[in-house]
Amino acid sequence: MAEPADRRHKTSFRYMLLRGAVLHNPLLVRIVGICPVVAVTTTLQTAVLLSAFFCVTFLITQTLTCLFMKKLPRFVRVCIYMLIGTAIILPLTAAVNTWNDSLLVGAGVYLPLLAVNSVTALHCEKFAVRPSSTLRLALFDAVATSFGFSLVALLAGALRELLGSGELWGKPLFSVLLLPALLMPFGGFLLLAVFAAALQLFTGHFFKEQAADASLKISKTAVHLLRPEVQPPTVAKVIQQQKETLPEQDTPEQPTAIQQEETQEEPEQADSEPALDAQEETAAQENIDLRDLQLRFQNVMEQLEQFSAGTDYKEEAGAEDAAENTAQEEGEMS
Amino acid sequence: MAKNKEIQSATARQISLDYLCMLFIPVLVAWYFYRERALRLLLTGIACAVLCELLAMLLFRSLRKPMDYNSIVVGACIALLLPADAPYAIAALGSAFAVLAVKLPFGGTLHSPFVPAAAGFAFMTVCFPQAVFAYPQLQTGVIHGAAEWIPGVSLANLLQNGSAPRVNLQVALEFLAGSIAGPMGTTCILGLLVTLLFPMLRNPRVILGPLGFLISGAVMAFAFPRVQTTRMTSVFLELCAGMLLFCAVFFVTDPATSPKTGGRRLLYGLLTGFLCMLLRFFGLYEEGTCFAVLAANALWPVFEGALDKLMPLLYAKLPLLQRGVKEHG
Numbered sequence: 127m128a129e130p131a132d133r134r135h136k137t138s139f140r141y142m143l144l145r146g147a148v149l150h151n152p153l154l155v156r157i158v159g160i161c162p163v164v165a166v167t168t169t170l171q172t173a174v175l176l177s178a179f180f181c182v183t184f185l186i187t188q189t190l191t192c193l194f195m196k197k198l199p200r201f202v203r204v205c206i207y208m209l210i211g212t213a214i215i216l217p218l219t220a221a222v223n224t225w226n227d228s229l230l231v232g233a234g235v236y237l238p239l240l241a242v243n244s245v246t247a248l249h250c251e252k253f254a255v256r257p258s259s260t261l262r263l264a265l266f267d268a269v270a271t272s273f274g275f276s277l278v279a280l281l282a283g284a285l286r287e288l289l290g291s292g293e294l295w296g297k298p299l300f301s302v303l304l305l306p307a308l309l310m311p312f313g314g315f316l317l318l319a320v321f322a323a324a325l326q327l328f329t330g331h332f333f334k335e336q337a338a339d340a341s342l343k344i345s346k347t348a349v350h351l352l353r354p355e356v357q358p359p360t361v362a363k364v365i366q367q368q369k370e371t372l373p374e375q376d377t378p379e380q381p382t383a384i385q386q387e388e389t390q391e392e393p394e395q396a397d398s399e400p401a402l403d404a405q406e407e408t409a410a411q412e413n414i415d416l417r418d419l420q421l422r423f424q425n426v427m428e429q430l431e432q433f434s435a436g437t438d439y440k441e442e443a444g445a446e447d448a449a450e451n452t453a454q455e456e457g458e459m460s
Numbered sequence: 461m462a463k464n465k466e467i468q469s470a471t472a473r474q475i476s477l478d479y480l481c482m483l484f485i486p487v488l489v490a491w492y493f494y495r496e497r498a499l500r501l502l503l504t505g506i507a508c509a510v511l512c513e514l515l516a517m518l519l520f521r522s523l524r525k526p527m528d529y530n531s532i533v534v535g536a537c538i539a540l541l542l543p544a545d546a547p548y549a550i551a552a553l554g555s556a557f558a559v560l561a562v563k564l565p566f567g568g569t570l571h572s573p574f575v576p577a578a579a580g581f582a583f584m585t586v587c588f589p590q591a592v593f594a595y596p597q598l599q600t601g602v603i604h605g606a607a608e609w610i611p612g613v614s615l616a617n618l619l620q621n622g623s624a625p626r627v628n629l630q631v632a633l634e635f636l637a638g639s640i641a642g643p644m645g646t647t648c649i650l651g652l653l654v655t656l657l658f659p660m661l662r663n664p665r666v667i668l669g670p671l672g673f674l675i676s677g678a679v680m681a682f683a684f685p686r687v688q689t690t691r692m693t694s695v696f697l698e699l700c701a702g703m704l705l706f707c708a709v710f711f712v713t714d715p716a717t718s719p720k721t722g723g724r725r726l727l728y729g730l731l732t733g734f735l736c737m738l739l740r741f742f743g744l745y746e747e748g749t750c751f752a753v754l755a756a757n758a759l760w761p762v763f764e765g766a767l768d769k770l771m772p773l774l775y776a777k778l779p780l781l782q783r784g785v786k787e788h789g
Contacts, residue, residue, distance in 0.1 A: 303549055307586040316561065323565070 139266050146270025149329060152245045153278045154322040159245035162236040163279050164314035170295050172232045173283025175222065177276035179240050183214045184275075185268045187246050191254040192264035200251070207250055211241030245275065282317050472569040475715055476529035478662060482709065483533065485655045486540050486645035489638055493598065494544035498644050502539045504548045509535030509555035516564050530569040530576075534558050537577035537710055538584070540645025541703055541750075543595040545609045550588055554580040570716045574757045578711050578750040585745055593617070593746055595641040612641030616702035616746040624687035624697060635700045646706035649699075656709050665722045670708040672729025673736070677704060680737035702747040704736065711753045719764065731763065732756040 152158050162180075167173040187210045195203050215238055223230055230237065249271055254264045287293055290309040292300045307313045490498035509531040535555040542551055558580030566572040585592050597612025615635070618625065625631060634640060638648030646652070659666040678695045685694035699705065712718060712729055719728050735755050739748030 303553070305553075305587050307583060310586065312586075319565075 137263060137266075142263070142266040143270045143273065144333075146267055147274030147277065148325070149333060150271075151274040151278065151325065152249075152271055153275060153318060154325045156248070157322075158248055159243050159275070160315075160318060162240060162243070163275075163282060164311050164318065166233050166236045167279050167283035167286060167314065168290065168309045169232060169287045169293075170280065170283045171229060173279045175229055175233055176237065176240070176283075177272075177279045179215065179218060179237055180243065180245075180275055180279075181272040182218065183211050183240055183243070184246050184249070184272050185265070186214055187211060188250055188254045188264050188268040189261065191250040192259060192261050195250075196255050196257060203250070203255065204247060207247050208242050211243065211246060215241045245271065278318070278321060281321070282314065285317060286313060472528040472530060476533050476569065478659070479533040479710065480529060480536075482655050482658050483536050483540075483645075485651040486648070486706070487536065489648040489651050490540060490544075490644040493638070493647075494644055497544050501542060501544070501546065501548065501551050501644070502536055505539030505551040505555045506532050506535035508552035509538075509559050512556045512559040513564070516560060528569050530563070531555075531559055534563065534577045534580065538580045541577075541581045541643045541706070542584075542592065543642075544644050545594070545596050546591055550584055550591055553587070554584040557583045572716055574754055575711045575714045575717055578707070578753040578757075581750045582754055585747075585750070589745060595643070597641050598639055614642045614702070614746065615640055615697060615700060616642070616740075619686050619697060619701050619740070620746045622687055624689045624693070627689070627693050627696065632696070635696075643703050643706070646703040649705055652705045652709050659709075659713055665725060666713050668722050668725040669712040669718050669729040669732075672726040672731075673708045673712050673733040674699065674705075674729075676730040676733025677737055680734065684737075684741065686741065698737070698740070702740075703749050707736075707749040707753055711750070717757045717760070719760070724764065724767070727763070727767075728756065728760055731759065735759075 150156060153160055153163060162176055166176050187207055190210060191203070191207070195206060198206070219230065219238060249267060253259055253267050259267075284294065286308045287295075288299070289305050290313065291306070292298060292302075292304050305313070308317065487498075487502065490502070510527075513527065513531040535551075535558075538554045538558060539551050542554075558576040561583075562574055562579040563569070563572050563576040581592075593614070595612050595614045597610040615625075627635075636649045638651065640647055656667065656670060677698060681695045681698035682691045685691055687694060687697065689697070708729075712732055719725050732752055736749045736752035739752050743751070
């Protein structure tokens, strides 16, 4: 149970900005939405255009999601994100085209593809649609994430233009020892990798505790691909392990980390946490064994899902949890 | 743990020393044809690679670790792949990229999933294709000064354009001796073949990788000749052209990226040779061997995973097949 002051600090704009732009940067830590950045940001102009399009699309989509789409089922919401994105991108593209059509030529197909950007869908699903998330928090998150995305895109665009063609904002600066490879997608990947390493160094030095939450964890599947001698756990083995650990726990348990993650992903459950706690207590008093078996089965299924998913991020009860809890309390108070 | 690291470090140093010994003949050939210019280019590449490694070690506070000489090998290989009149900055940049972007981020020698020198040369090729493939001509056999640089046409360029030189005994001997325009350390085929004896004497299984590489290249050249000559001439020209043999000797035998068992080494060589010839047939540049090596480095773990799954099945079926052969004669 964290202190209320601490929670208030974690829902402050300053902390949200740090989390969205630095600790959970979409491009350098979560590694989502890198396709347009790698392909398009070959000049500072296109980077500015991409950042502006992304910020507008993301802010509007997140706001609308937080206001109107919390009750909708997920498969409907994801389609609506795309529709909103398209509805924003099309007039923006037309406006830019009438103003300066050469800009869009440089951006290619990747600018319209921002309508189906994974960063938008991910953040809306993980943050905006939670019953606990208020409009203020959703906007904070959108601004912070957009800032982090834009910062990286602008930096990549400026560096690639400078080192790849010796220009900045179209003005030639030098023409000695240029690296045209940086203008290719491979150069973009390389630059993002360097940025990610630098960010990891920075967060590891200045934000040690938060950096542990933000770090990317290689999944078991990836380890298995890289090292074939590490075999994946079979269903029978996992169940056997669960059975072996079962008799040791006689007392009713707190929800595990996996379940906490599950509650993060499914906000409907998180909303009714107090009621669930009461039910859990009574259920534990009535039939502890049944409850344990149920938890074990859920753990097994969760492990198997994690294994088949391919990648997973280490986002345990950290800043997001605290923010969510505070938001819940605020909601209850209001 | 510390002991393991010491053993790894000693092994890496021993391997790098072996490669340094192997580099003796290519360096000698480069010096013979291009004199002090070749040495300057070599020193630039080596100095930049070593400096980059020292800088990185200083930055990450690991200067106490002894150097394993691998940077010297990387810098020398990159310089030997360049034409003699290449700017020094290109050699320095390629070496820096190989060490800072390919070797060190993955944990140094014996840990990098890609051959650093091949990656460095690929980077140079993408950045400066004009300078990397502009070879000076060897009209008089030996060039002694920068004033004598005359733009020449390499054998790989001729093959890419579909024109083949008439091959008689004298021309064939010139090709084998390296008296043609090309990268500094890769044209002398006889020298590289002699170099290949060194790893063969150290560990005979190492030869299987280059062998598979050359067999694959030869088969592809025989089956699909790019020039209108006899098939055997096509094989000869393809094997002599560019940096194919150099890559076979120095990159395919790389202990960090090549498989450990003999059969798999052969398969790895075959795969690399196949990719190399594909890039020669359809690639943008006249020489794509380094790209082929990098592609094989990336693809090999997938192939190896498939092999791991297939081999037990094959061994399970083997007794049945043997019984079937016995029953049916």
